[in-house]
Amino acid sequence: xxxxxxxxxxxxxxxxxxxxxxxxxxxxxxxxxxxxxxxxxxxxxxxxxxxxxxxxxxxxxxxxxxxxxxxxxxxxxxxxxxxxxxxxxxxxxxxxxxxxxxxxxxxxxx
Amino acid sequence: xxxxxxxxxxxxxxxxxxxxxxxxxxxxxxxxxxxxxxxxxxxxxxxxxxxxxxxxxxxxxxxxxxxxxxxxxxxxxxxxxxxxxxxxxxxxxxxxxxxxxxxxxxxxxxxxxxxxxxxxxxxx
Numbered sequence: 612x613x614x615x616x617x618x619x620x621x622x623x624x625x626x627x628x629x630x631x632x633x634x635x636x637x638x639x640x641x642x643x644x645x646x647x648x649x650x651x652x653x654x655x656x657x658x659x660x661x662x663x664x665x666x667x668x669x670x671x672x673x674x675x676x677x678x679x680x681x682x683x684x685x686x687x688x689x690x691x692x693x694x695x696x697x698x699x700x701x702x703x704x705x706x707x708x709x710x711x712x713x714x715x716x717x718x719x720x721x
Numbered sequence: 722x723x724x725x726x727x728x729x730x731x732x733x734x735x736x737x738x739x740x741x742x743x744x745x746x747x748x749x750x751x752x753x754x755x756x757x758x759x760x761x762x763x764x765x766x767x768x769x770x771x772x773x774x775x776x777x778x779x780x781x782x783x784x785x786x787x788x789x790x791x792x793x794x795x796x797x798x799x800x801x802x803x804x805x806x807x808x809x810x811x812x813x814x815x816x817x818x819x820x821x822x823x824x825x826x827x828x829x830x831x832x833x834x835x836x837x838x839x840x841x842x843x844x845x
Contacts, residue, residue, distance in 0.1 A: 614784065643828045645826070645828035645829060647831035647832070649832075656835040656837055658835075659831055659832065659833050662830060662831035663826075663831070704828030704830065709782060709784065710769040712766060715767070
């Protein structure tokens with residue numbers, strides 16, 4: 612059982628927007644702005660797409676955005692493209708000096 | 722360009738110790754970042770094992786005993802690399818093991834550079 616809760620799967624059509632939620636507690640997501648999101652294509656290493664809740668690394672499309680409300684963080688991908696189909700993981704710092712991941716969400720672009 | 726590369730045996734026998742090394746290039750391991758190990762069992766999600774700073778300070782996953790008592794992470798600044806040892810392995814430790822660079826800013830913030838990952842299979 613993962614420390615952070617994500618939906619197992621989401622889907623959307625090209626051009627649409629989707630949002631993936633990541634629910635934790637006040638000891639992790641709700642207590643820190645250290646929430647990050649990773650994109651992972653099959654057989655590849657995870658790639659950072661959002662850090663510190665809503666910041667984008669250089670080179671990541673501005674179609675990716677992040678937010679947080681209380682103990683729940685969210686990743687929104689707008690203008691869905693076929694290349695966005697991948698697994699997405701959230702992560703957060705936790706009060707006991709740990710890193711926690713969500714269980715992952717499989718995004719299907721139909 | 723920061724690059725990380727894992728190396729080590731791809732097959733380990735049950736009850737033995739898994740040992741992996743992560744060689745860092747393009748960045749000094751003695752600078753301001755932290756260095757972590759994350760694993761991913763086949764078909765499953767990511768699991769943080771632990772993180773080390775160049776001073777030798779270590780942080781381990783406290784949520785999976787007895788995992789945290791089997792994990793040792795160390796750093797070798799002279800070789801610009803860090804290492805993972807996992808003792809008394811079982812089939813449940815079969816996974817792709819990743820090393821990654823981490824920033825600490827009011828908390829462990831994110832992993833921005835990752836190695837390609839190395840599959841370690843535990844089997845006799």
